[in-house]
Amino acid sequence: MTAFSCLRWFVFALNLFFWIAGLGTLGVSLWLRFDPAVADYMRINNGLENFYTAVYILMAVGVIMTLLGFLGCWGAWRESQCMLVCFFIVLVVVFCLELACAILAYTHQETVKRYIENSMYDTVYEHYYRRPEYTEIFDRIQTGLECCGVKSYKDWLSSYFSSEASGRSELGIGAANYGRVPQSCCNEDGLRDYPADCGKSFDKMELYTYEPFLHTKGCSEALYEKVYSNLDVAICVSVIIGALQLVGMVLSMLLCCWISSHKEDDRKTGGYYH
Incomplete structure (x- = not known):
């Protein structure tokens, strides 16, 4: 197997991982959005815009990562420069979205916790039994x-x-x-x-x-733990995925340049670069 074939298969495997990770991210964001306990709380407390903003960003990341995995796999398999360039651009966008989501989730922990407490006190003291x-x-x-x-x-x-x-x-x-x-x-x-x-x-x-x-x-x-359960694990997984995405950016550009170079050589020699 040539170095080019190894690179192509590695990019293909990496994008297969992105596709699976995208489905997983989408699943987690849908759970946070539609979990009955969280949804019930949000129905009577509609001021946590930052929390739902982070959830919607995460949902968008999941959808884009799923499409990203398909683009990358198809581009590597078909040796399509256009697909690989699209993959690189979308990967940059996804990386920025993930970074924004992680910053929101991490920096607003105490804000979310205080808001949950204050709004629950309001419900218990003022609204329960009256409404x-x-x-x-x-x-x-x-x-x-x-x-x-x-x-x-x-x-x-x-x-x-x-x-x-x-x-x-x-x-x-x-x-x-x-x-x-x-x-x-x-x-x-x-x-x-x-x-x-x-x-x-x-x-x-x-x-x-x-x-x-x-x-x-x-x-x-109880509600805070449900929303932020396993946050440390999620952060570690996000760091790993982010590192792999950076690797994916570099490798996709390498593969794209390699394809371009070999196609140019083929035009000159009439050979086939596989």
């Missing part, structure tokens, strides 16, 4: 992520839901540690042992008494 759409969606979040409140179930004790109008007057209790949480906060044990009144400070006992029957993890942490 049916907020109540339904936040119940789904608590059930789906097995969480309760913003940082813990204790957040509900200061909420409208657990106030005089909706909780404590019914219980006849006025102390700060008495109140209720939504039934969606209850774990399997709570729903089994207290199917009718799980979450209430019944029997005039403080709510923490029933902690074994509640989800103890806060929903802000």
Whole structure:
């Protein structure tokens, strides 16, 4: 096998990897966009433009990488200079998009975390139980992520839901540690042992008494972990893919120049360069 054939097959294999990586990237971005827990949260909190911007950029990268892999494979297989030049240009665009997406995701971690916490506090304290759409969606979040409140179930004790109008007057209790949480906060044990009144400070006992029957993890942490889970792994994979893309840029130009050079020699000698 000649050096030219080795280079051509290497470029072909590299682009096959890009095609598979593009499908994987597209799959991850679609999961982030349409995951039920994330989608529910975004329905009641539409201020995270930066998060969805990063997701849409990632989606575009996935689509372009899939097409990129096809272009590169076809160009290497057919020895098409036009395809290889297109591959190089698109690869540069994809690399820039990936870099922008990575910067957005990395630099806005704390912003996303603070926004999730603040907007969840707003929902728990002000909207839950007053507005049916907020109540339904936040119940789904608590059930789906097995969480309760913003940082813990204790957040509900200061909420409208657990106030005089909706909780404590019914219980006849006025102390700060008495109140209720939504039934969606209850774990399997709570729903089994207290199917009718799980979450209430019944029997005039403080709510923490029933902690074994509640989800103890806060929903802000649970949602943040879901969005940013395995971020370190994703960054490492992105660095590897970025390095391979740089290699792909160099090799595609080498192959393109080699094809051009050999075609010129063929025209002079009438030979065949394979």
